[in-house]
Amino acid sequence: MATQVVDPSASTWEAASTHRTPGIDIKPLLQRDGEGRSFEFNVVRFGGEDFWSPRHRHNFDQIRIGLEGETQYGPHRKLPARTIGYYPEGTYYGPLSVSGGPSLQAILQFDGAGRGGYVNYVHLDKATAELKELGEFRKGFWHPHDGGKAVDGYQASWERATGREMIYPEPRFDEAVYMHVDAFSWVPVDGSPVRSKHLGSFGERGLSIGMHLVPAGASLTIGAPGRSTVAFVLTGEVRAGGAGVGQHSALFAEDEDAVEVRGAADDSELVVITLPTFD
Template sequence: MRVGKASDTDSERVGTMREGTLDQKHLLFGEDGSPNNYDLNMGLTGGGGWRTPRHRHNFDQIRYVIRGRLPYTDTDVLEEGWVGYFPESVHYGPQERPEGLRTMVLQCGGASGAGYLSVAQREAVNAELNKTGEFKKGLYHYTDAEGVPRTMDGSQAIFQHATGGKLEFAAPRYTDVIAMDPKAFAWQPGGAGLQEKWLGSFTERNLRIGFLRLDAGAVYQAGQHPSIEILFQIDGRVSAGGEEYGPETGYEFSANEGPVPVEAVEPTEFFRAVLHTF
């Protein structure tokens, strides 16, 4: 088990690739080079909002809206409390995020096995690219070897500079972002004092997204899945590994690491995800 607490984590300003202000607290990171590399973070949109053009990634993203409304196209919005699954290779945007929006974001390698380029790698490349070009409104503007002005999506420019190879996209498994309203799903019994709410299982590698609720005194035996299990504590208080933890805490359990007991000191709810099985 690994744990990351927002209260112990400094906010970091996202780099200049996009337009606007976005501060993040990175709770947990995966393993560089692994197809299941990931980043669990909390985002807060600052003054002036945050904008991106229409784009796509070669990795998956899961967003849970803690406060506010998250627009992911000109007309589509994730409401407060909703969850969005942004599959690899699927276009979304443009985004015009309002000031004060708070989200939990889990970025992870998709089912294709292309993996996920870590924040540290991306920010280092971001700084390098700013020496030879300019990021404006989510696009990278530069001059090629023949002196011709060029533009490309900012994330594509960073990936290609970091890896030395062309950014390739797997065939999209879905045609759009999958927006989910958890309130429309019913809780199901998950054991003594436990309730589960699975929102869905995605791709042939069984990415799973849902919620878990514990009554005071209930024990959840974590880490019993064939892939990495991620919990994000929404409220309450629990005891795990001899320590107590409160809201805005992230937990990682390795594949088949469990059973690892997580006991609710008071009623507690978690967002839960099980990453793709490779």
């Protein structure tokens, strides 16, 4: 599969799936569909003070990159700009709220080590529409018209889309992990002008999160044999395949693919995520 490069600057905001709560808009970046291989990467805008989502958990992993504003994830957890959160499968987080205006994040959702079967918005939206004929989504839960027990909104739509009962994996972490990227130091890379930060590795399937600082004219190859790699331009601009890739754009290299990027600004920061391998 060819390497993908996506710049959302020309895209318009669209409403996210309504299985959870109003007040979430997205600009799609990357999406891969397929049993055991699905993931979704979007720039996400959370609305004003009316936005709220209950404390919940998922059967997949999430990585959330704070871009603008601040999102509250419960009484003592916040995701401001330049903080990256890892929300593991099976781990509760939230409730979510914002204050002082909208917040902006880049959110990557994908199968974790438990391989729960991530369902992207294309399939989730169809299932959500069908469930609206049979019940009501309210405050993050689906309430069936027949008076049955309320179900988590995502769980209800996932089960409708897959025809299976959702099994939540045993949580490996009590809480989400928040990484304050500016507290990590840049480390030289093999004599190259590019510098790197390793933010964390999680689980036996090789999920890792890191960053690269790419000066103007310096080059970096993204991708590794047998691995799927997502890169996000946090600041600055790089060039890939002869095209400019600006701030808040994304690149994807799958399996045997690799993409060479070259710095096009004084300094460009890339967040690089190596997705779990199931080989």
